[in-house]
Amino acid sequence: MSDRDGKVAEVTATTDVNRIEAPITxxxxxxxxxxxxxxxxxxxxxxxxxxxxxxxxxIHQQTGKPYPPPNPTDEENAAFALEAWRDSLITxxxxxxxxxxxxxxxxxxxxxxxxxxxIAGCTVFMIGVILQTASAGLGLxxxxxxxxxxxxxxxxxxxxxxxxxxxxxxxxxxxxxxYQFAITIGLLLAACVDYGTQDRMDTGSYxxxxxxxxxxxxxxxxxxxxxxxxxxxxVKRGKLDKAANSxxxxxxxxxxxxxxxxxxxxxVANHEYELQVVPQxxxxxxxxxxxxxxxxxxxxxxxxxxxxxxxxxxxxxxGVNFIFYFGTTFFNQLGTIDNPFxxxxxxxxxxxxxxxxxxxxxxxxxxxxxxxxxxxxMLICEFLVAIMxxxxxDNPATVRAMIAFICIYIFFFASTWGPGAWVVIGExxxxxIRSRGVGLSTASNWLWNCIITVITPYLVNEDKAFLQAKVFxxxxxxxxxxxxxxxxxxxxxKGLSLEQVDKMLEETTPRTSSRxxxxxxxxxxxxxxxxxxxxxxxxxEVERKGSVV
Numbered sequence: 071m072s073d074r075d076g077k078v079a080e081v082t083a084t085t086d087v088n089r090i091e092a093p094i095t096x097x098x099x100x101x102x103x104x105x106x107x108x109x110x111x112x113x114x115x116x117x118x119x120x121x122x123x124x125x126x127x128x129i130h131q132q133t134g135k136p137y138p139p140p141n142p143t144d145e146e147n148a149a150f151a152l153e154a155w156r157d158s159l160i161t162x163x164x165x166x167x168x169x170x171x172x173x174x175x176x177x178x179x180x181x182x183x184x185x186x187x188x189i190a191g192c193t194v195f196m197i198g199v200i201l202q203t204a205s206a207g208l209g210l211x212x213x214x215x216x217x218x219x220x221x222x223x224x225x226x227x228x229x230x231x232x233x234x235x236x237x238x239x240x241x242x243x244x245x246x247x248x249y250q251f252a253i254t255i256g257l258l259l260a261a262c263v264d265y266g267t268q269d270r271m272d273t274g275s276y277x278x279x280x281x282x283x284x285x286x287x288x289x290x291x292x293x294x295x296x297x298x299x300x301x302x303x304x305v306k307r308g309k310l311d312k313a314a315n316s317x318x319x320x321x322x323x324x325x326x327x328x329x330x331x332x333x334x335x336x337x338v339a340n341h342e343y344e345l346q347v348v349p350q351x352x353x354x355x356x357x358x359x360x361x362x363x364x365x366x367x368x369x370x371x372x373x374x375x376x377x378x379x380x381x382x383x384x385x386x387x388x389g390v391n392f393i394f395y396f397g398t399t400f401f402n403q404l405g406t407i408d409n410p411f412x413x414x415x416x417x418x419x420x421x422x423x424x425x426x427x428x429x430x431x432x433x434x435x436x437x438x439x440x441x442x443x444x445x446x447x448m449l450i451c452e453f454l455v456a457i458m459x460x461x462x463x464d465n466p467a468t469v470r471a472m473i474a475f476i477c478i479y480i481f482f483f484a485s486t487w488g489p490g491a492w493v494v495i496g497e498x499x500x501x502x503i504r505s506r507g508v509g510l511s512t513a514s515n516w517l518w519n520c521i522i523t524v525i526t527p528y529l530v531n532e533d534k535a536f537l538q539a540k541v542f543x544x545x546x547x548x549x550x551x552x553x554x555x556x557x558x559x560x561x562x563x564k565g566l567s568l569e570q571v572d573k574m575l576e577e578t579t580p581r582t583s584s585r586x587x588x589x590x591x592x593x594x595x596x597x598x599x600x601x602x603x604x605x606x607x608x609x610x611e612v613e614r615k616g617s618v619v
């Protein structure tokens with residue numbers, strides 16, 4: 071297959087749309103599923119701060135406020151809390167770091183590879199964790215969370231990219247959904263650790279939850295070092311021999327296998343096709359290509375970039391992170407709950423138990439129906455919580471009903487929008503802009519995460535707007551927007567290879583996309599020889615262009 075210079079001499083291609091990928095093996099499944107482990111430290115890092123901010127020792131250390139007396143009044147409990155500005159800064163600074171980290175990660179992943187970018191992200195993250203663990207005041211804690219945020223930004227963007235590019239098409243949705251499941255596991259572990267250390271009256275109360283994060287980074291960075299890099303990354307760089315070896319490992323087939331050859335031919339042909347549609351000539355033009363094309367055309371790069379970034383914005387608009395970041399504070403404000411930490415733990419457990427449902431539903435019913443019906447379920451629950459809390463919020467029975475509907479709302483999020491948004495952004499971008507498109511989409515998630523964490527304390531804190539349950543009117547209205555958005559703009563990508571998604575977006579609209587069926591291959595369209603191999607000029611052109619990326 072390769073000549074003496076390491077260049078690929080020929081690649082066997084196919085016109086059969088059903089033979090562009092090897093059958094799934096358990097080895098292939100576990101190799102790509104391990105990458106989902108990255109969600110644990112993303113989830114843990116997002117979740118531990120919710121409990122830490124409510125710990126008496128941490129509040130006393132950060133603010134200097136005296137501890138409440140035994141059997142404190144509601145007013146005394148409410149007064150013993152972080153100020154809104156301090157609460158907002160500590161929570162949101164991580165998202166600021168992840169925003170910039172996700173944008174930078176797209177470029178780094180194209181130069182050093184998906185796998186090495188993930189390892190670099192783990193290293194940066196651990197530096198931030200060390201600073202946070204050593205902190206005894208606001209300054210070092212904030213600096214550590216900012217640096218850790220860069221690492222989380224690297225990993226949260228490139229893990230999605232890596233899994234989407236390496237996973238077999240029939241289980242790609244389930245594998246990426248596993249990333250969201252790992253996030254929920256991380257949130258649960260954080261809640262458990264917070265629950266176990268909340269009553270400590272020393273620095274161990276917050277240092278233990280912080281320091282444990284290093285374990286997740288070590289496991290992910292160390293484990294992924296033994297996995298192959300993305301074959302699509304190697305094609306983008308023009309290293310087709312390495313792409314073939316990577317596919318061979320991922321699919322459990324020899325390099326000479328027709329399945330490996332056919333899949334490689336399809337990736338190569340699709341990449342050359344996309345470069346013909348939107349040529350790349352320089353670093354800045356490659357960034358500009360993310361925003362080229364007509365807004366009215368579903369397959370244009372501009373439309374895809376807007377879809378990816380707005381999809382992640384909408385996921386944040388569901389309001390679920392209000393529960394995971396500020397749930398302890400909110401439940402404490404309800405006044406009839408003895409242990410808000412325990413309620414926060416329960417909501418996190420609901421999140422964990424509900425997410426695995428998506429492993430089956432996202433491949434059985436598709437991405438689009440899950441997002442539409444999930445948004446509908448969430449908006450109904452949120453408006454019910456808002457109405458009950460506003461009309462009869464002082465009644466313990468009403469508060470219990472509110473908590474029940476909050477749990478149902480979390481169920482809808484965890485089984486639909488939680489994994490669904492990540493799955494879609496990993497599938498909709500063409501290879502020439504995929505790393506940057508996924509990076510921009512992930513950055514959008516963190517930008518809106520940051521915005522929400524900045525403004526939420528001013529909406530719910532007693533010394534500010536103090537909306538209490540009325541804040542769910544806001545989340546319900548935003549979920550209504552998510553429902554309309556999913557119906558009008560989200561395409562169906564179930565069961566298609568990443569290359570077939572490109573063709574589907576060219577030939578359909580979001581509302582007709584679920585009926586689209588693959589009818590040809592890119593290899594057949596761009597040219598095959600009589601021997602059934604991809605036209606050699608296509609192979610040579612991809613190898614040549616890859617050398618200047």
